[in-house]
Amino acid sequence: MLFAGIDIGSLTAEAVVLSDGKILGSEIMSVLPHPLDSAQEVLGRLCSKQGIQWRDIQYTVSTGYGREKLQAEGLAQENISEISCHGLGAWTLCPQVRTVIDIGGQDAKVIKIGAAGELENFVMNDKCAAGTGHFLEVMSRTLGVSLEELGPLSLGSRKPVEMSNRCTIYVETEVIHFLQRGVSKKDVAAGINRAMAERVLALARRVNPEREVMLTGGVAKNVAVKNELERMLNVKVVHAPIDPQVIGAFGAALFARRKAGAG
């Protein structure tokens, strides 16, 4: 039996299909202007890659931006908050994890989960771009490197620059000044990743993160931010065995399986 989860974010949309409790396949794409179109496209692509039909999917759960609308339009039978989905997804992958830090394109959440993967508590920042994926996006553009390069680039830095500002707009000006003064890109990149981690740290401290933490969302792919967070929070960041960007959709698919009474 097949179950699907669809996660529509601010920048990307993801879908995961489960078969007998195992991941059959996953898909990530940039969002389209309308969440309904994004949902149709991302699950459609996944189906054709896996050679399955949409109607073969027994139950679908939507999460993320526009999740209610997806359900109302019949693209999903149920919608569940991305906080619960990230929690269940992370816990299923690594049952020892009790804290999930999910950093998306326009928000960051620190989620605490119980022994059965259930949601216990969470804090969220969606008011300020500092500490979200958007911060890294602006900075990589200013630095003239791709978002994917930002993490590896900074690993070679011995002297990360220190940002005196927190605000994305002010840090952007600071980055320009560093480059004008001839500071190397890797040292600026390292300073950017550290500043990013510091904002997440401030959020995480509000809920007392447990020893084992899983990072989810797109920013989890930035190895330098992951290292900095591990050091600053003094925790062990557990490596997700699947792409950290699809864990929300994976959690949604797990909920679909539960709702259908299959797990």
Add this chain to the structure above:
Amino acid sequence: MISLGCDIGSLFAKAVILDGDQLLAGRVLRTTGNIADEINGLVRAVIQEAGLKRDRVACLVGTGNGADLVPGADGVEDVVSCVGAASGYYLPEIQLCIDVGGQSTTALLLNPEGEVADFMRNDKCAAGSGRFLEVMSEKLKIGLAEIDRTVARSQNHIEISNQCGVFAESEVITHLNNGEPVPDIIAGVCASVARMVTAQGRRFGTAEHYTLTGGVAKIQTVARIIQEKLGGTFHPFPSDPQLAAAIGAALLGQSD
């Protein structure tokens, strides 16, 4: 006594020449890259504008976050002291001055002697700052000087719901892509700035008499909304409000 005050802010450098409390000349320059040369040129230009020779200037005082870059300065003053000195001297009736600069918004509480009794500053977040206005007007392809003229053509202002400058920028782009008129969008941007400035202005409670200084005070649309929201009596700064800190620096130079 003739004194020169030079205020190096995050976006603009300002220089003035005072003869006693009379403003002889004032200049504003958007700084870009080579700031040391730019400040040198600015100081020379303001002396020339006043029709003076350099040796007639008895005292040169620097202020702002680039105060150390002012060449040949006789002293450096804190920018809050300077804004307080200028607004308290020319407007002895006020209790509050809200200074809105490129990267900070500061509420200054003045005592009956016109001295700074207390102040609160937001320099952590771009919301409500001059830089916020600049970023949004760049996206809308209008200059800061054109904002008021553009707003005059607005039929109804569009609410900008995000406080964060980066998120607000995305919002502005979405409105543009949706075909909303630029005057309506910039009107919404001005309202957003005014809302943040007003919140900072209320940090000391309500003030019956107040003024606005800093570059943002020159944007009439923003200043008008702040006045509507704050109530009380607004006292306009008697010269260009963007020059307030530089004027204060020059005043403080004379009293030393």
